[in-house]
Amino acid sequence: MIMFIIRRLAVAIPTLLILCIVTFYLMHAAPGGPFNSERPLPASVMANINAKYGLDQPLHTQLYTYLVGVVTEFDFGPSYKFKDRTVNDIIAQGFPVTLTYGFWSFIVATVLGISLGVVAALKHNSIIDYFAVGISIGAQVLPNFVMAPLLVWLFTLTLGWLPGGGWNGGQFPYLVMPIIALSTSYMASISRLMRSSMLEVLNSNFIRTARAKGLPSRKIIFGHALKPALLPVVSYLGPAFVGMITGSVVIDTFFSTGGIGQAFVNSAFSRDYAVMMGITILVGTLTITFNMIVDILYAWIDPKVRL
């Protein structure tokens, strides 16, 4: 197992490096720059700014300086747009927000999704099954940018129960709607995956054998069926988790949560190069890490992988 992890790490570092280099050049290839605006700056002012941020250096020098800064001092550079903040500040401020609502959305989506899927599979072709399938399809087709304003309409304008947005340090009332909006479609996918895989397992020979042996249902389901049925779900959970904790523009836009999803997209529009790079590296690292964790989990659940 340790060799397995080391091997994965050995691949991960060059992957990240390539990601950095490609992003950097692509970003600079896009027309415009962080200091372009409706009123072009006078050449002398622009020259001062470029000199201050080192943007007058050749691209490969800029990239080298950047990478050296990242590796030696963990310095991801300044934000060109928010003059008194560094990329580290921006990530330190936005990522915990995203992580909080992303994490809880993940828990909600996973717990509800798996339960719904299992129940639907066990009560196959019953009212409960149709109900569960109905919910998950409904949740799947309702995109979060439709869901978000509906939630605000219901909980804020009509019922007056929840604030219409904001973060306020992540207090509970501010978390509810972002979590519902973000978790719903993930929950739907998980429940459908879970249902079909559970059905398949329940129809397999070893379960039939277990039933024939006269094992109680509870034991069959939790002791024998659940673990193999989880396999396809687990492989979905890794990317889903990264997706949720690396931010959602929709959530940040509709609920003004101030998370990293919004910062990422805005940095692309305003050509805030260092912020864009910083968040790309963060998302890249998380993706690689969680794919690795999924692989390890896989090995734990499915002995065939370990062979």
Added chain:
Amino acid sequence: MTLQFKSLTAMLAATTMLAGPVLAAGTHPETGEALSDNQTFTYRLLDEHSSVDPGIAEDVSGAEVIRDLFEGLMNQDENGNLVPGVATGYTANEEKNVYTFTLRDNAKWSDGTPVTAGDFVYAWRRAASPELASPYAWYIELMSIENAAQIIAGEMTPDTLGVTAIDDHTLEVRLTASLPYFPLMTTHTTTFPVPAATIEAHGDQWTRPENIVSNGAYVLTEHVPQERSVRERNPMYWNNDATIIEKVVALVINDDDTALTRWKAGELDRTEIPTGQYPSLSQEYPGEALSFPRLCSYYYTFNLSEGGPEAFKDVRVRQALSYAIDRSVITDQVLQGGQIAAFTFTPGATANFTVPEVAFGKMTQDERNAAAVALLAEAGYGEGLEHGPLAFDMVFNTSEAHAQIATVMAQMWKQTLGLDVTQSNMEWQIFLEERGNQNFELARGAWCGDYNEASTFLDLVNSSSGYNDGKYNNAEVDALLAEAKTMEDPSANYTRIEEIMADEMPVIPIYHYAGNMMLNADIQNWPINNVEQNWYSRNLYRVDN
């Protein structure tokens, strides 16, 4: 600051609010109205401000915060007139190129130290210095302060800037040109004083709530970027007794509709109105949906450069295209927010500017359409004519509202002149680059005045202006602009330039902007008549309706 600490302060702030609302003065000292016990003003920011450092800030939302936190030499009243700020007054020499400001002796920084002429000298040198590399350094140059241009270009050191503290309360400014409107320019945030000691102690981080020292009516007490910033009454402010609003909260909400929803839920006192919703909102919330003229123009510019389309070099084609646009359809049916149809470049709301009665503005739309058809035929464009049918591409930056207007315009050209006009949209940065490099045929443009004077608009058609993307070049216009700079009353020159533009049509003016907002009826004294919308929280107050 760690996250835990931040949420702790937020929680503390929330509990203090619950525990006991701050006691207000009771009644308004001048109007005698009963004031609300809750003197908090909460408003929406479209986007996080880039900085609250007066020397650096370049956006409107940053300037709004800075006008509360800091105070410059002069302020504006609710009509945009000049009123004293840190300076009690000023004198100028006869040539209007040396101004001497007298500073009040009771102005203080929030740490209790006095605000002196030296603070202004420090701030202005800093704003111009290549070391700070402020994107607004050009404003110091625009003010024509001696040596500003050379300092920005790195040819001279910042201490040679033409601004001197004669003593702690006397500031002398030397200009390279005679500028009658110079004092008006000192209401701009780039000219506000900054605290030297704090900046030297904390560097780039001096604007954070835990470090900042300011001289305005408010101090910054909380800032969660991309989410909220809070400013509270500054007891050291020289005119603190007159301040009524205790606390101002700015919430970043990117989406117009979300912000409106939260306004309806009572979470905000002020927000912008999404495009096209003004008529219904003004019915639903009479007195709270406001529309007022702004110093901004929306237009399309022809590419008149060497590489531009041959057809546009013919003035008759440009006139025909401009005439055929029925502006009232765009203002009354598409935008519906009180925008004003434009036949000139400069908005009528600009100070000391009377909109000239240009010929095509006086015609009815039917007359304009008929003239457009005739002009285009005369120029030889159309089926079976010398140059064949006219076709071109119009480009705008990606946005629902711009797309709507472009579609309406293209349709009008199709119906009236039978033209096939293609539309393209580009992401903002790409659009700026393409337009700036004259890679377009007809491009959208919009311009908001930097100060309340017609030259802020008309400079755009100066052949040497860096903002003249259409590369319009008219020696008479250039001469009139140069002359206007030193005239006591340049309005005749501005009128003449507008007349020339109406004849030559280098741009198609579409409409002059209107500001639209929802303002809680409890908030009083909003400066609706200040066309630059320079508002100061200390002039507002809250009543219970």
